[in-house]
Each structure stands twice: as structure tokens, then as C-alpha cells.
Amino acid sequence: MEISRRKFLKSITAASGASLVSKSQIAQGAERFTGWSDRFGVLSDLTRCVGCRSCEAACNEINKLPPPKIPFEDQSVFEKIRRTDAQTYTVVNRYPNPKPGGEPIFVKKQCMHCDEPACASACLVKAFKKTREGPVTYNKGVCIGCRYCMTACPFYVPAYEYDDPFSPEVKKCSMCYDNRISKGGIPACVEACPMEAMTFGKRSDLIKLARKRIIEQPDIYIYEIYGEHEVGGTSWLYISGVPFEKIGFRMDLGTTPYAELTRGFLGAVPLVLILWPAFLIGVYMFTKRRQGMAETEESNFEIEEDQQ
Amino acid sequence: MTGYIEKKYTFRSWVIEQLFMGKTIKEYLKGLITPFNLVAALILLVGVPVSVYRFSQGLGPSTNLSDNNPWGLWIGFDVMAGVALAAGGFVMGTAVYLFGLKEYHPTVRPAVLTGFLGYFFVVVGLCFDLGRPWRLPYPMLVSIGVTSVLLLVGWHVALYLTTQFVEFCPALFEWLGLKNFRKWAVRLTVGATIFGAILSTLHQSALGALFLLTPGKLHPLWYSSFLPVFFLISAIIAGISMVIFESMLSHRVFGDRINHQGVDFDKLTLGLGKAAAIGLFAYFALKWVGVAHDNRWEFLNTPLGHWFLVEVFIFVLLPCLLFTWAVRKSNAALVRFASIVTVIGIIINRINVAVVGLNWNIEDRYFPSWMEFIVTITIITTGLLTFRWIVNRMPILNEHPDYSETDQHVLERERVTAEQFLNSP
Numbered sequence: 001m002e003i004s005r006r007k008f009l010k011s012i013t014a015a016s017g018a019s020l021v022s023k024s025q026i027a028q029g030a031e032r033f034t035g036w037s038d039r040f041g042v043l044s045d046l047t048r049c050v051g052c053r054s055c056e057a058a059c060n061e062i063n064k065l066p067p068p069k070i071p072f073e074d075q076s077v078f079e080k081i082r083r084t085d086a087q088t089y090t091v092v093n094r095y096p097n098p099k100p101g102g103e104p105i106f107v108k109k110q111c112m113h114c115d116e117p118a119c120a121s122a123c124l125v126k127a128f129k130k131t132r133e134g135p136v137t138y139n140k141g142v143c144i145g146c147r148y149c150m151t152a153c154p155f156y157v158p159a160y161e162y163d164d165p166f167s168p169e170v171k172k173c174s175m176c177y178d179n180r181i182s183k184g185g186i187p188a189c190v191e192a193c194p195m196e197a198m199t200f201g202k203r204s205d206l207i208k209l210a211r212k213r214i215i216e217q218p219d220i221y222i223y224e225i226y227g228e229h230e231v232g233g234t235s236w237l238y239i240s241g242v243p244f245e246k247i248g249f250r251m252d253l254g255t256t257p258y259a260e261l262t263r264g265f266l267g268a269v270p271l272v273l274i275l276w277p278a279f280l281i282g283v284y285m286f287t288k289r290r291q292g293m294a295e296t297e298e299s300n301f302e303i304e305e306d307q308q
Numbered sequence: 309m310t311g312y313i314e315k316k317y318t319f320r321s322w323v324i325e326q327l328f329m330g331k332t333i334k335e336y337l338k339g340l341i342t343p344f345n346l347v348a349a350l351i352l353l354v355g356v357p358v359s360v361y362r363f364s365q366g367l368g369p370s371t372n373l374s375d376n377n378p379w380g381l382w383i384g385f386d387v388m389a390g391v392a393l394a395a396g397g398f399v400m401g402t403a404v405y406l407f408g409l410k411e412y413h414p415t416v417r418p419a420v421l422t423g424f425l426g427y428f429f430v431v432v433g434l435c436f437d438l439g440r441p442w443r444l445p446y447p448m449l450v451s452i453g454v455t456s457v458l459l460l461v462g463w464h465v466a467l468y469l470t471t472q473f474v475e476f477c478p479a480l481f482e483w484l485g486l487k488n489f490r491k492w493a494v495r496l497t498v499g500a501t502i503f504g505a506i507l508s509t510l511h512q513s514a515l516g517a518l519f520l521l522t523p524g525k526l527h528p529l530w531y532s533s534f535l536p537v538f539f540l541i542s543a544i545i546a547g548i549s550m551v552i553f554e555s556m557l558s559h560r561v562f563g564d565r566i567n568h569q570g571v572d573f574d575k576l577t578l579g580l581g582k583a584a585a586i587g588l589f590a591y592f593a594l595k596w597v598g599v600a601h602d603n604r605w606e607f608l609n610t611p612l613g614h615w616f617l618v619e620v621f622i623f624v625l626l627p628c629l630l631f632t633w634a635v636r637k638s639n640a641a642l643v644r645f646a647s648i649v650t651v652i653g654i655i656i657n658r659i660n661v662a663v664v665g666l667n668w669n670i671e672d673r674y675f676p677s678w679m680e681f682i683v684t685i686t687i688i689t690t691g692l693l694t695f696r697w698i699v700n701r702m703p704i705l706n707e708h709p710d711y712s713e714t715d716q717h718v719l720e721r722e723r724v725t726a727e728q729f730l731n732s733p
Contacts, residue, residue, distance in 0.1 A: 085375055122521055124459035125443075125451040142451040145439020147378035148458050151666070152521040159375040160439065162368030168439040253524050262457050265517040265536055269460065269510060276506045280406055284498060287408035 035115045039134035040181065041203035041235035042190055043210055044108055046247070047220055048197035051078065051092055051106035058192035059090045059110075062179055081248065084109065085159040089173040090189060095247040105240075105247050108198075110189070111136060111157045111173040112227060113235035118258035119149035119158060127170070133182070134203065134235045135175035143170060154231055154253050175235070203235055210239050232257025317485065326483060326701055348689050355686025358679050362436060370679045377667055377674035379437075384662035386433030386684055388515060389655040390426055391465070392539070395547030396554070397423025397472055398508035401501040412576060414568045417479055417704045418558060419551050421695065424472035427465060429691045436683055457517045464511035471504045482711055483702040490711070512543040519661055527665035529607050529616040532598040535661075541594065545587040546654040549627075552580050552647035558705055565699065567706040574640040581643035584650060585631035592624045612668055619660060623653025 057072040059065070065087050070077040078094035090110035097105050113136045120128035125142040128149060138158075145168055150158045161168040176187040186200040199206060207228060214221040226244050227234035231253050238244070245251045317325065328336045362370040373380050396419035403409045404416050435441035447453065447462045477493035516539030519526055532538065555573060559566065599605065607613045627649040634642035663674065699705055 083375065118521055121455045122458065124447040124453040124456040124462055126453040127451070139451075142443075142446055143440065144443040144446050145441075146437075146458060147439070148456070148518070148521075150375065150378035151525070154524045156376060156670075160367075160373075160378060162371075162373060163366050164368075165364055165366030168366065250524060258521055259455060261520045261523065262455075262517055264533075265457065265514070265520060266455070266460070272510055273506060276509060277502055280402070280502045280505055284406045284502070287406065291408060 035130075035203075035233070036132050036134075037204060039115075039132065039203050039235065040175075040200065041113070041134055041206050041237060042175070042187065043199045043201075043206040044236065044238045045197050045199070045213070046105060046107060046238060046240040048195045049092070049106040049108060050195055050197075051075075051094055051104070052194065053077075053092050054192045054194060055108060055189035055198070056088070056090055056092060058188040059173070060088075062176060062188040063089060065089070078104075083159075084111075084157055084172065086161045086163075086169075086171040088159075089171065093248060098242050098246040102242075105242060107238075107247050107249075108189070109155075109157075109248075110236065111175070112155050112230075113173075113175055114231055114257070115233040115235065116231075116257035116259045118152040118154060118231070121259035121262065122148040122152035124148070131177060133177070135177040135181060136235075137174050137177050138170055138172065140167075140169045145170075152258065154250065154258065203237070206237055210237060214239060229255040231255070232260070322485075329700060348693060351682075351685055351689045355682055355689070358682045359436070359686065362679065362683065367437075367439065370677065370683075372674055372677040372680065374672065374674065376670060376672040379662055379666070380674055381659075381663070381676040381680045381684055382433050382437040384659045385655065386687060387430055387437070388658035388662050390430040390433060391512065391515060392543040392546040392654050392658060393550050393651065394423045394426025394430065395508060395512060395543040396551040397421075397426075397475065397547070398468075398501075398504045399544055399547035400551055401475065402505045405498055405501040406505070411571075412579070414571050414573075415551050415555060415576060415580075418554060418699075419547070420472060420475045421479070421698060421704050422550065422554055424469070424476050425691055425695055425698075427469045427472060429687050431465065431469065432690075433684070433687050436687075457514050457520070460514045461511050461518070464507045464514065468504060468507040468511065471500050471507065474500045475504065478711075479702045479704055479708075482708040487710075508543075509540060513537065513540040515539050516661075519666075522666060525667050525669075526661065527607070527612055527616075527668040528602065528604045529599065529613060530661050530665040532602060534594065534598045534601070537594065538591070538598065538657075541587065541591045542654050542657060545584055545591060545650060548580050548584045548587065549647040549650040549654075552577055552584070552644055553651055556644045556647075558699070561696075562699055562705050565706045574638075577640040577643050578635055578638060581631045581640075581646065582635045584643075584647065585628055585635060588624055588628035588631065588650065592620065592628060595620050595624065612665065615660070615664070619653065619656055623649060623656055627653065 053072045056068070060068065060072075068088065078092075081093045082088075082091040084091055090108060092106050092108045095105045095107060097103055113130075113134060115130070117128060117130055117136045120126075120130055120136065124146065125144060127139045127143045129137050129139070131137055145160075147160055147170070149170060150160060158170045158172045160170055175181060176185070176189075179185070180187060190198040190200045199209060201209070207225060210225045210228075214223055214225075220241055221239055222241065222243060224240070224244065226238040226240070226249055227236055232255065238249070240247065324330060324332075331339065358370070367373055371380060371382075400412060400416050400419040404412050431444075435444065438444070443450075447459050448466065453459050474493065474496055478490050478497070481487075481490035481493055513536035516535035516537070519531065519535055520533070523531055555577065559573065599608075608617065627646040630642060630646035630649065634640070634646060667673065703711075
């Protein structure tokens with residue numbers, strides 16, 4: 001997240017003395033940054049996916065992941081709903097069609113690449129970064145393995161290499177940032193899809209495309225783009241022919257970016273850091289003064305007694 | 309302590325007196341064979357290999373943690389509950405040094421030691437949980453993630469551990485006989501107390517704020533925008549209750565070491581009970597404000613809702629009433645009992661937030677593996693052994709005769725000096 005909100009929070013921490021940040025950043029304001037306008041994303045059209053798992057195979061190959069336990073051609077994998085794990089950055093799940101007699105619906109799941117990612121907001125070593133191009137990337141070189149990113153992610157995406165005792169990493173889809181996007185390419189899964197179920201492009205264009213499809217074929221699509229506003233917007237977008245809540249999507253996540261959820265608390269930190277010592281020193285001085293007065297009174301009393 | 313003589317040690321006599329408590333090594337080793345030590349040895353006998361297994365084989369084989377449940381017992385109990393229960397140091401330090409409640413002075417040193425060791429072993433527990441514990445200094449030195457509440461927790465726990473060590477230093481230096489160092493450490497007391505109070509306010513609440521990022525995962529009865537306040541208030545109550553509880557244990561276990569003249573511990577216990585009652589009542593009210601604020605009433609009549617009611621009524625309101633009743637009847641024993649209920653309640657709360665209530669809405673639920681339990685028990689045991697080792701040697705529960713502020717000691721010291729003066733040729 002190379003954004004000024006982060007810089008704003010940086011300035012707060014700088015004020016609290018917990019970080020070494022140059023003064024120039026302190027002057028920056030607190031306006032909300034909604035993302036680089038030319039950032040990329042992927043539009044996933046669920047009406048087109050046939051569950052061939054070519055995307056899974058392509059992802060496995062480009063990321064040099066170990067061969068899957070169930071081969072990519074094997075349909076038995078759909079018997080249960082899967083999630084991403086340390087060896088699988090994307091999974092396709094099958095859901096029964098809520099429309100009577102309809103074909104089952106396949107949903108590809110991977111990192112949503114949030115515009116203001118919970119993982120990046122949670123990470124205490126800045127291992128996650130919302131790149132200017134759109135993908136959320138992970139830096140294994142600084143990760144300490146606290147797994148707060150996994151706790152924070154509303155989509156249950158980041159996975160951990162629990163079985164590696166010495167160099168475990170968080171694993172998730174990077175939208176092929178290093179391999180492809182940074183070199184001008186498109187994500188491997190998008191390229192591999194024989195149904196053109198996924199479209200890679202500028203997020204703003206994808207939203208227009210999604211609207212166009214929905215408006216032109218209102219009998220096929222429901223009027224909703226999942227990811228347009230969810231948790232502040234995501235780079236991965238979905239359109240569907242059936243309501244999203246029927247096919248495993250969380251509809252209760254709200255539209256507030258997760259980074260906002262802790263902002264109020266972090267904003268109060270410098271107040272406590274500055275006002276608390278002043279208050280406590282005040283209390284201490286008051287206590288001392290009161291004790292001093294009590295002692296003077298006592299000795300005055302004794303003097304009076306002596307005089308009598 | 310009669311016949312006070314200011315001792316002059318050689319290195320050898322110091323080791324025998326201060327490390328082996330005046331016994332020969334043979335006697336000392338013999339004295340180690342007690343039922344408590346046997347149980348502790350048994351725990352370590354299992355705990356040490358399990359720890360080796362955890363660090364050599366990784367988290368996967370040793371724990372039941374998963375991609376859906378990345379945090380378990382070690383975070384819920386060792387870290388969350390551990391930090392709350394170690395709040396006594398900051399609470400008593402603030403009360404005595406800043407608010408001038410001097411009569412509570414005898415409780416400060418044990419509370420500070422508990423706090424220091426508590427935090428130390430929280431960090432030990434955290435190291436078990438972290439994937440790469442050797443990178444613990446990274447958030448301070450290598451890459452600073454300033455948007456993270458966890459960064460604040462990390463910094464503050466590190467700074468607070470240092471602060472508590474400074475607060476512990478007078479006792480340490482008295483034990484080592486380093487008078488000049490002690491003088492400097494004592495001068496730092498008020499500053500360290502203020503610093504500790506600020507750090508504690510922030511990181512105790514920050515531990516609650518960590519879960520502000522889990523609105524879709526944490527059960528609605530435990531998720532609240534008031535989480536930071538809940539955690540801070542309950543930590544203060546936990547700190548007070550632990551001071552009561554620990555003072556009770558210390559009197560049973562280390563009764564012979566306690567030499568505070570003219571200190572009525574029952575009276576102090578009652579005073580602390582009063583504070584705990586007020587704190588618990590505020591906390592109880594606040595919990596319901598939380599439910600009302602987010603309009604979560606509909607969740608109360610569900611299985612987890614019932615568990616929430618158990619937490620709030622049996623472990624918050626009940627001890628609150630017990631404390632109140634006990635203080636009215638001047639029943640110190642009942643205050644002690646109430647403190648135990650409170651401590652259990654705070655532990656339950658932290659586990660509810662970090663484990664039971666988290667991911668309540670998915671099928672893949674977590675229960676700790678036996679090795680996770682063993683590690684937690686081992687860490688507690690090691691903490692208790694360290695506490696006992698220090699209390700048996702350093703002036704924590706007792707006053708060091710050289711630095712005593714009790715009148716009798718001063719008189720005794722003057723008498724001895726006078727005698728030495730008269731007897732000198």
C-alpha cells in the first residue's frame with residue numbers, strides 16, 4: 001500500500017517515537033486514498049466457467065508448486081469445498097445451481113487483491129504490499145511468521161507452510177506479479193482459461209465491461225459485481241448468474257476497508273502517549289503536595305502542643 | 309530478624325549464603341526433593357523433548373493450527389491471557405508511587421516480579437508460536453509496519469519488559485549488594501512507573517484492538533468496537549486479582565520469608581477487593597453497552613450466546629458481588645476466593661476472543677493438540693520455578709535489612725552501629 005493513508009499512520013507512529021520517519025512525511029494529510037486509477041484486476045465471469053481446472057494447473061506450473069494430491073483432470077476433487085493452501089494458490093469449487101435444473105456452478109477462488117488489504121494493514125513488518133499495478137505481494141524476507149495476516153484476511157486466503165520448521169512462508173496468489181505483470185504479461189490462470197471466463201485489464205475498464213455484460217444480458221446475470229465495493233473494493237471481480245451468497249461468497253463483509261477498522265485506535269495512540277504522562281505526572285505532584293501539606297500540618301500541630 | 313549485623317561477604321560466602329541459601333551443596337540438593345519439584349521435573353521431562361520437537365519439526369506436526377485457524381492456545385492463553393494476568397505490576401506501581409497509596413507498598417515488589425516474569429514468559433510462548441522466532445527484532449529494526457496494531461504490541465511489550473526490569477532492579481541490586489547501583493535504580497522508580505503505565509494502557513488495549521480486524525470472523529457477541537477498552541479494563545482487574553491471589557499463595561508457600569512488620573495483609577486484601585469490585589462492575593456494565601451498541605441481543609439465545617452469558621454472569625458479575633459482600637463483611641478469605649474466580653474469568657475471556665469465538669461460523673474448528681498443552685504447561689512451570697528461585701533469594705516478599713524502611717529495622721541498625729562504635733578499641 002504505497003498510499004498516503006499509510007504515510008499518515010506513519011506520521012502518527014513517528015510522533016509516538018516508535019519509528020524513524022523523516023519529518024517531511026508528517027505534513028501529509030489524512031485524506032482517503034482509493035487506489036491508483038490505472039491498477040489492474042481480473043474479472044471472473046462465473047457463467048462461463050466449466051470447472052476444467054486449467055487455471056489451477058497453470059498456477060501450479062508457473063509457481064513451481066508440487067504436483068497436486070488429486071490430478072487436475074480428476075473431477076472427484078469437487079466432492080468437497082476446498083480452500084487455498086501452501087501448495088495451492090487457487091482452487092475451483094463446484095456448487096449446485098440454485099436454479100432448478102441448472103448446471104452446477106464453478107467458482108475459482110484465489111487472493112482477491114483488495115484495494116486496501118487487511119493483510120497489509122495487519123502486517124507488523126510490511127511484508128504485504130498493494131503494488132501500484134494492483135496485485136498484493138508478499139515479501140518472505142521480512143516475515144516473522146505471526147500469521148496475523150491470516151487471521152485478518154476476510155476471505156481466508158493466505159496459507160502457511162506449517163510443515164517447514166526453519167523457513168516457513170505465507171503463501172498466496174500474487175496475480176503473477178513477479179513472473180508476468182511486472183514484465184507486461186497477464187496472469188497464468190487468465191491465459192490458460194479455454195472459456196475466457198477471466199478477463200485481465202485495468203480495474204476501471206473491467207467494471208465497465210462487467211456492467212456492459214450485465215446490462216446487455218439481464219436474463220443471464222444478476223445485477224451485482226462482487227468485489228466492486230466489498231471491503232473497500234478488490235482487484236479481483238466476479239459476475240454471476242445466481243446470487244453470490246448461494247455459491248460460497250461472504251455477503252456480510254461490508255464496504256469499509258479493513259485498514260479503517262484499526263485507524264481510530266491507532267489515531268488515539270499519540271493522544272495517550274502525550275496526555276497520559278502529563279496526567280500521571282500531575283497526579284504524582286498532587287499526591288506529593290498533599291502529603292507535604294499533611295506533614296506540615298502535623299508538625300504545626302506538634303509545635304502548638306509543645307507551646308501549650 | 310533480631311541481632312542484626314551488616315554482613316560482609318567474600319565471594320565464596322556470598323555464593324553459599326545467597327545462591328544456596330546458606331546450605332552446603334549436598335544439603336541444598338537434598339532439599340530439592342519435594343513433591344512440587346518432582347511434579348515439575350516430570351513436566352519438564354516431557355516438556356523439553358516436546359519443545360525440541362516443535363522447533364526441529366515445525367508447527368505442523370506439533371500443533372493443530374491450520375490455514376483457517378492460524379492462532380491457537382499459544383496466542384489465546386500464553387500471550388493474550390498472560391499479558392492480562394501480568395498487569396499487576398503496572399496497577400500496583402501506579403497506585404503506590406503515583407497515587408500515593410503507600411500502605412500497599414509491600415505488594416509492589418511481588419507484583420513487579422510477577423509482571424516482569426509474566427511478560428518474559430509471554431515472549432517465550434510467542435517464540436513457540438512464531439514461524440521464525442529468530443526474526444523477533446525485525447519489526448523494530450528491519451521493516452516497520454506502521455499500520456499494524458501488532459507493531460504497537462511488539463514495541464510496547466519489548467519496552468515494557470525493559471521498564472519492568474528497571475523496576476525490578478532495586479531488589480536485584482540489594483541482593484547483589486551493589487548499593488550505588490541500587491540508589492540509581494530507585495531514583496528511576498517514578499519515571500519507570502509513569503512510563504510503564506503509558507505502555508500498559510496502550511498495549512493492553514492494543515491486544516483487544518488486534519481483533520478489530522476480524523469483524524467477519526469473531527462471534528458478534530465478542531466482536532465490538534469497544535474491544536480495546538474491554539481488554540484494558542479487564543487487564544486492570546486481572547492485575548489486581550492476581551496480586552490478591554499471589555499474595556495468598558506467597559503466604560502459604562513462602563510464609564517464613566515475609567517479614568513486613570506491622571503490615572496487615574488482610575486489610576490490604578480487602579482494599580484490593582474493593583478496587584476489584586468497582587472495576588468488575590464497570591466492566592460488567594461495559595460488556596452490556598457493547599451488546600446494546602451493536603444490537604447483538606438476538607445472539608444471546610444460541611449455544612455460544614449461552615457461553616457468553618456464563619462468562620459475563622458467572623465470571624464477571626458473580627465475583628463482583630462476592631468482592632462487594634466480602635468487603636462489607638471484612639472477609640479476606642472470600643476476597644481471595646473471588647480473585648480466583650476473576651482470574652479464571654479473564655483467562656476464559658481471552659480464550660473466547662482469540663480461539664472459541666474466532667471462526668465460529670466455519671466448519672473447521674480448532675482444538676489444541678496435546679503437545680500445545682504440554683508446551684503451555686511447561687512454560688507455566690518454568691515461570692513458577694523462576695519466581696520461586698528469585699523469591700527465595702532476593703528481597704521480594706521480605707525487606708532487605710540494609711534498606712528497610714520499617715522503624716524496627718532502623719532502630720536495630722542504629723543499635724548495632726552504636727554497639728560497634730562502643731566496642732571499637
